[in-house]
Amino acid sequence: MHRSILFFWLYIATFFINQSYSHFEFSNLKCVSFDESYCSFExxxxxSINRTYKYGSLKAKLYQVPINNSKVTIALNQRLNGFKPFLYNVTFNACQFMKNRNKNQVFLFLYSLFGPYSNINHTCPYNHDIYVEKWPTFYMNHQLTTVLPFPLGDYGLFTNWYSDGIKRASVNVYFTLK
Structure with a gap:
């Protein structure tokens, strides 16, 4: 009787020990404009506000508006002796995606990583500056550990932004799941 109770509690303890908990942390945020006459980053x-509240922000000033034709390339890479392709490397027409967001679940997930904190929430034309404001770590932690669990490691989310077929800017987000 005692032995079966002991095995039961040992099994329960082993189950909880094997459960892993990931924690998201921003490492770096790099924004580059390739055509300063078209856009620049303000x-x-x-x-880092305190130990628990950290966020990222960016604002791109657009000088040649309206933008009616936009394409985005997003690559999610994991750092393994250099950055290697991990899960996604996709290119999509941003204007078409914003017209029908539920058409492609991969694009929808990638957009959901920053969409709630951005003003990129309508269809083309874009005739205003673009921003992602106070993008918190706790939100990204939820997206990358609960919504779509990622393995522990260092990652880079590399984005290239095109307009009229010309590469205008890149935004790279580096983060760690530990």
Missing amino acids: YCFLK
Whole structure:
């Protein structure tokens, strides 16, 4: 009788020990404009308010509006002796995606990583500056550990933004799941 109770509690303890908990942390945020006459970054930074509240923000000033034709390339890479392709490397027409967001679940997931904190929430044309404001770590932690669990490691989310077929800017987000 005692032995069966002992095995039961040992099994329960083993189950909980094997459960892993991931924690998201921004490492770096890099914004580059390839055509300063088309767009520039007013700011692009990570900020730590305290131990538990950290966020990233960026603002792209657009000088040639309206934007009616936009394409985005997103690559999610894992750092394994250099950055290697991990899960996604996709290119899509941003204007078409914003017209029908539920058409492609991969694009919808990638958009959901930053969409709630951005003003990129309508269809083309874009005739205003673009921003992602106070993008918190706790939100990304939920997206990358609960919604779509990722293995522990260092990652890079590399994005290239095109307009009229010309590469205009890139935004790279580096993060760690530990």
